Amino acid sequence: MGIAEEMGKQQRAISVSEFFEKNRHLLGYDNKAKAMLIIVKEAVDNGLDACEEAGILPEMYVGIKQLAEEKFQITVKDNGPGIIKEQVPKIYGSLLYGSKFHRLKQSRGQQGLGISCAVLYSQLTTGSATTVRTSTGNGKTHMYQLRIDVGKNKPIVMETSVDENDELWHGTEVTFVSEVTYRENKQSVLEYIKQTAISNPYADIVFDSPNGRVEFKRGVGRLPPEPKEILPHLEGVELGVLMRMLESTKARTLHSFLTTEFSRLGKHSANEILLKAGITREMNGQNIPDTKLKPGKVSDEMARMIVEAVKHVRLLRPPTDCLSPLGMQLIESGLLKELNPDFVSSVTRPPEVYRGWPFQIEAGLAFGGSIQSFSLLRFANRVPLLYQGGACAMTKAVQETDWRRYSIDVNRHSVEEPLVVFVHISSVWVPFTSESKEAIANYDVIIREIKLALQECARKLSIWLSGKRKKALLSKKKSVFERYAAETAHALSIITDLPEEEIERKIIDIINERWEELNGGKTDEVEGEDHETGEGSNGSAPEEGESEYSASGEKSF
C-alpha cells in the first residue's frame, strides 16, 4: 500500500518559532493589552537581570509612544553591561537561546524565550523589525535591526551599524513596534512598573507613558547580595537527566561524579548511595562501595538503582546562599516609598526546598495611610505577577490565613481593611503553572511557608492595631473628662469653697498626667504580649528576624 509512503512525504520538522507563532497564547499573548504588558516586562526583566549580574545599580527607561490606534512603539533601555555584538542577533532573533536555562541561578528570566517572542509577536502583528542598540562601554554603539526567520528559527539582520560614542555609556536599548493596546488599570504597564519599583527599590525607573512621564526614584542605594549559581541536588534529579549527566561527565569515577557534580553531596553520602544501590565490590570478604567504577561503565539499571537509593539516604539540603531574598529593609523601604502607609511589617523566612530546588518566602504588610482597600501584590524573583491570581499559591495562602485572629476585619472571605499584602518567592527555579509565568504552582511546602510568613507579619500588625485602637478609646475617654471638667469644678468649688478656675486647672492637669502615663508605651507593650501569647499555637518561632517600622521611621514598639 502506497499510503504509508504518501504520508511519509508529508512528515517534516516544525521550527520552535513556528510552534510559538501559532501558539503564542502559551506565552501569554492572549489579547492586545496583555501583549503590551508582556513585551515591556520581558525587556525590563532582562535589563534588571543584566544590571544585577554586573553589580550595577539599575537605571531603567520605559517609553511607550502611540503610532496608530492599536500600534505602539515600545522602548526599554537599561544601564547594564551591554551585549557583545556577535550575540545580539541570536539573543533577539532566535527562540530558546540564552544563558539562564542551563544553569541554576536565581534570575528573572529562565527560558531564553521571552525577549525573542516579543520580537516574533511584533513582526507577526505589524511586520516590523525590532531595533537593538547596545554598548559594552568601549566607546562603540552597535545597532541592529532584526527579524526572525520563522521557518528556521534564525535571526535575519535587516540593518546594522556601528557608531563611535562621545560618552562611554554602557547598556542596551530595544525598540519594538507592535499591535497592542495601552490602558492604565490593575493589570497594566503602569501597575507593573509601580510594583517593580516596590520589589526593586534600588532601581531608578523612568516611564514615559502615552499620558506623560512618571518617575520612580530608588529608595536605597545598594543592591541585594548577588545570588550564587549552584549545582543540582541529587534529590531533584530524574533518572533520564542523571543518565545524560553520566554520559557527558568528565569525572573519572562514578564516586567523584557524585561528589563533584551535585550540590552538598560528600564522600560519605556517596559511599552510602553506592552501597544502597548495590554498586559494590568485595574486599576481605566484605561488600564495600565500588568507588573506582568509571561513569562510562554505569549501566542504565545501576543509574536506576542510584535514583532509588537516594530516596533512602539522608542527604544534606541544598545550600541556600544561592538565594537572594530582598531582605526586610528593602521590602519595607519599597512599601513605604510607593504606598505611603501608616504601618509596615515584613519577614524573611528561612530557605526551604521543594522537589530538590531551594526557595525562600518573604512577606510584607502595609496598612493605612494612603492605602484605601485590600490588595495582594505577588512577586517571583522580584518580578510582579499581575495575571492569573486565582491559580496562584500566594492567593491560596492569603485565603487560608485566619486574618480575624489578628484583629483584621474580614467579611465573607474578603479582607475589609486598608491593607496591602506583599508576597515574594525567590528560587533558582520558580515553579510557575504555565510558560507565561503568571502564577506559582500549589506545592504544599510553598503554601505553608507563605502562611507562616503572613502570620508573623500579621501578629505585628495586630499589636500595632490594638495599640492604635486602645489609644483611640483612651482619647475618647479623655475628651469626656475634659468636657465635664468645668462642671465638676463648679460642683467641687461649692463643696470645698475653693476657686472654680483652680479646681478646673487641677482636673485638667490630672487628666493630662494620666494620659501621658498611659501613652508612655507600657500599656501597649502589655497589650502586645497578651497577643503573642494568645496565638503561640501556630508553632512559628518569633526569632526568625522579624522587624517592623512605623511609617515615621522609628521603631514603634
Place this chain on the structure above:
Amino acid sequence: MGIAEEMGKQQRAISVSEFFEKNRHLLGYDNKAKAMLIIVKEAVDNGLDACEEAGILPEMYVGIKQLAEEKFQITVKDNGPGIIKEQVPKIYGSLLYGSKFHRLKQSRGQQGLGISCAVLYSQLTTGSATTVRTSTGNGKTHMYQLRIDVGKNKPIVMETSVDENDELWHGTEVTFVSEVTYRENKQSVLEYIKQTAISNPYADIVFDSPNGRVEFKRGVGRLPPEPKEILPHLEGVELGVLMRMLESTKARTLHSFLTTEFSRLGKHSANEILLKAGITREMNGQNIPDTKLKPGKVSDEMARMIVEAVKHVRLLRPPTDCLSPLGMQLIESGLLKELNPDFVSSVTRPPEVYRGWPFQIEAGLAFGGSIQSFSLLRFANRVPLLYQGGACAMTKAVQETDWRRYSIDVNRHSVEEPLVVFVHISSVWVPFTSESKEAIANYDVIIREIKLALQECARKLSIWLSGKRKKALLSKKKSVFERYAAETAHALSIITDLPEEEIERKIIDIINERWEELNGGKTDEVEGEDHETGEGSNGSAPEEGESEYSASGEKSF
C-alpha cells in the same frame, strides 16, 4: 568591561527537547495518573488518525501491565497503514516533527509533539527506550528501540531489526515503559477509552487493563467521510504570516497569489482588496487594481495595507467540506451502545467560523435507562477531553442553558436528572486553551453554537419527557379505575339489576379502550407542539436535521 564578554560565553541554544523536559507540565504531565492517561491518549489518537486517513476501519489495542509499584508497560497497537521505516525514528525520537502542523486538515493531532513527548517522559522517568513495531503490509515488520538525544532533539536508535512476516499485517505498535500510576476513576484511561468508543463508534477497541480485559465493539461498520485539507482563509492570516507566504510563493503575480493560496478568494474579491489597499495603476485616467505586480515587489507597507483592506471587504466564508462531523446517526449509535439509555437525541449544527477557521458543533443527549446522574462528555475532533472542564467553553454553554425550560430538573445550577450531555467540536484548528489540549477557548461564537445545539436536543427530550410523564399520570389514573371497577360494578348491579361480572367486564373494556386512545400518540404530539411554540424565541430553525430515536430503535414521534 569584561562582563559583557563573560556573559556572552554563557549564551547558548536550548533544544526544544530540553525545554519540554524541564516544562513537561505544559503538555499535561503534572502527575503520574495523568501521565498514564496522556501516553495512552497520544498513541490512540495517532492510531485513529492514521486509520481514518487511510480509510481503514480502526481496530485498536491498548494493554497496560504493571511492572513495579509505579512502573508500567503501556502498549498501543493500531491496524493503520504503518510507517515507512525512515520516518520511524524522526516521528518518535524528535519533538516538533510531523505532518499535521503545516496543513489545515481536521485531525486529532496538531503539533507533532504528543507522541515524542511520551517517549521523552518515559526515558526521563524510567530511563527506558520506547519500542516501535510497524509494517506497511509489504511482508516486513520493522522494529526500533529508540530514545531521544535531549540536547540535540534527535532520535538515538538503540536497536533495530527486520522480520519477515507470515501474514501481511499492517499497522503500528508502540510500547512505553513509564513511571505512572493506574486508577479507574472519572479521569482515567478506562473512562477515556469508554468515551473514545462513544465518539468513534466505528472503532473496535480492546483494552487489557491491569484488572482484566474490556472490549468495546464497534456499533457501525462505516467511517465518517474523510475531512478535506483546505487553504488558509485570508481573514485569519496575520501580517507576519502573509509576508512570509509572499516570500515563498510560486505565484507569478500578487493577484494570482491571492486567488490561489487562499480559501474561497475569487478574482473579483482579489481586485477589490488591491483597490482598497491602494495597489493600483492608472489606465485611461482611472485607478484600476495592479493585477500584474509581482509578489517579490510587494513592500511590507503594501502587505500591511492588504491585511487592513481585508477588514473592509466581504469575503466568502471558508468552505466547510473540510469538516467531518460525526453526524447524528453515529452520535446516537455511540450513546446507545455505551450508555444504554431510554432516550437519545442529537443535532449537527451547520458549520461556523471563528478567526477565519471553520468549526462545527454537534450535541447529543442521552436520558434514563442505565444512566444514573448528570454528566457532560466533551470531545474535540472525536477525542474525549477529561481535564480542565471548568475552563472549557462546553461547560460554560451547559451552565448557561436554561434546562428548566425543557422540563429538566435543576437544583442550584446542577442538573438533577439521569442525563448525559455530549458535545463535540470539529475544526481544522481546535482552539485549545493550552498545549495539553484539555479545554476549548471561550470564543463567543463557539459558546453560542453549543447552546443552540443543546437547545435543539433539549426540545426533543422535553417532548419525550412530557409524553412519558403524562403517560405515567394516565397509567396511575388507569390503575385507580381498575382498582375500583369491582366495587363500581357491584353498586351498578344493584341499581340496574344486571349481573355484576358483566358490568365489571364492560368497565374494564372502557378503561382499556380509552387507554389505547390516549396512547395513540395524538396527545403527545399536541403536547409537543405546545412546547415548540413555547420557545420559538431562540431563533433556531428546526430544519437543521434534528433526529431522535427511542432506545428501542423506532422513531418515537
